[in-house]
Amino acid sequence: MAITYTSGAQVEVYRFSIPATVLIPLTAVFLQAWLPLRFHFFSFFDLPLLITIGFATARRSPLAGLFTGSLIGILQDALTHHPIGLYGISKTVVGFGASSLGIKLDVENAGARFLLTIFFYVVHEVVYFTIARGLVGLHMAWNWPHEFLSGMANALLGVFIFLLLDHVKQRT
């Protein structure tokens, strides 16, 4: 489990085909809305977030990362009854951060991906919590054990999802 610091010239940059770029986030949002009804435990996971991190770290382009995160987040917001932008802002920050970090670190191995996902899961929740409480006025309670356990669960799932994404990403 090595997180190595690499120079920009050493890292490989990938891209995704247009169908994959459109269909994978759509499928993630769809599954996020559908699976918790059948498997209640699935509400712990945030599939769109994992896809955002996966796309961002593979592309290693902060602009692509923030726009991908923003669009996926807004799509996710549209299915809730809260104002549009809560997930949008959180995932914009995560998309930007993950792609920026992807340039600096080698995130090709499972251990690095696991830690990275936990970190960005917590970042996502902190941003969401701050905006939801500060701007929208939602009453939310922060619970560290819950967030950390959810982060671990998401990171485990994330490792498998990133492996799947490895099969559809293309070398530039």
Added chain:
Amino acid sequence: MDVLGRYRNLIVLVGVLFAQVLGLAVQVRRPSDNEPTRLIRIWAVGAVTPLEKVLVWAQTSTSNVWHSYFYLRGVRAENRNLKQQIERMNLEQVRMSQDADQARRLQALLAFKEQFISQTMAAQVIGSSGSEQSRSVYIDKGENDGIRPDMAVITADGIVGKVLHAYPSTSQVLLINDQSSGVGAILEKSRLQGILKGTSAGEVALEKVMSDESVPVGEMVLTSGGDGIFPKGLLVGRVTKAGAGSDLFLNIRVRPAADLGRLEEVLVVTKIDERQALPEQTGAARAVDILAGRLPGVPSKPENAENGGAPGTVAPTPTTAGSDAKPKSVSPTASASGGATAARKTAASSPGAGSGSSGATDATKVPPKPVKAVVEPKPQPAVEDSPH
């Protein structure tokens, strides 16, 4: 220029975030409850729900084929159990309909207006919001089916929520355990009223009940009808915890009667009638008749009937229009006890006795007591006491 190029990514990030924060602020300042649904929501719902519908349809069809044609183990035993259950419920219905009759008479005396659920529409739950912070589900019926915002959504077990947005072929239902939901509620025995709200953890709390009141754990919570969405008397759930709160109010937790985590089919209340309570001559079947139906029948002998009938045989007087009353054999003990008394009471207290009034015809009529199953009082044959 160099600075712009160097910090291009950061500048774009700040710009995108600023645009979203601005959009958020506009939405918070002007809640979209009374405005047309935003186009982006329509697109998102339009992109996601068709696939959900197809999956739910495929799942239901497969399940139906399996359970209806292949997996029939235990059906016979289940059928027997259900029949026994129906008999028990019939007896329960007699008791409840007598209570209901009495309540209606009292309501009529007080010129009380009743609310009835007169029309419902069954709908399948096809998806959720996908967020723990937004507790809402999507159903497969929408504006085209007559669904409108603010319609109540229930199950046979209890209330579920209300329609928040109605799209052409789907609707979003806000569950009662969401933070932004609010339902007028009343405690069954103490008649204390409060507001039912969801918490951030997905629990349901009864708020605005003063802390000097006593609320026992296990007491049933019903809708009060005060919110203008749910009719009065629908089951909400049971009190699981009641303690001192932070303010002047009690901290009461309620476990919803409907399983909000495993919703599959729901009923949308599309029409609620309000009318003046009338003392109805509904006359449900008597307990004695139901018990008699379970006894071995004695073949009727017309010649005996002409001669006054055999002891223990009641020949009903055909005064009830449309009644399908048939001669029934009852034991002398039974006819001399509760059944006869009940018939006497009904005849004495109901001015329209024997007129054959149709009574409630709505399948989903809501009686004053909490109901889980839908019952319809049957016309009662006018039975006169047999001479002893």
